[in-house]
Amino acid sequence: EELLIDFRELIGEHSGENMAQAVFKTLELFGLKGRVLAIMADNASNNDTMCEALQALCAREGITFNARWGRLRCLPHTTHLAALLV
Numbered sequence: 001e002e003l004l005i006d007f008r009e010l011i012g013e014h015s016g017e018n019m020a021q022a023v024f025k026t027l028e029l030f031g032l033k034g035r036v037l038a039i040m041a042d043n044a045s046n047n048d049t050m051c052e053a054l055q056a057l058c059a060r061e062g063i064t065f066n067a068r069w070g071r072l073r074c075l076p077h078t079t080h081l082a083a084l085l086v
Helices: 016-029 045-060 075-085
Strands: 039-041 071-073
Touching: 016 045, 039 045, 045 071, 071 075
Parallel strands: 039 071
Antiparallel strands: none
16 A cells, blocks of 8 residues: 655755655655665666765664665666667
8 A cells, every 4th residue: 555645845855864854854744764674766876876875864863774785776667668669
């Protein structure tokens, strides 16, 4: 089951650090800090750096989030990219 809990306009560039701040604020707003196991996103490199920055933000508060294990790639997006190469 999916549920959109927040939709934020990013002010400034779409850097991983800026995106991580927005995600962390949403986690705070809804009491979800420490309860997220993974982030599903497309293959853009800023999503990798966002997860790394989110890991650092969590670590500052004693929350475990592993950017390497918690970074999931969207299968339909990956399949679409592969189909474009065929």
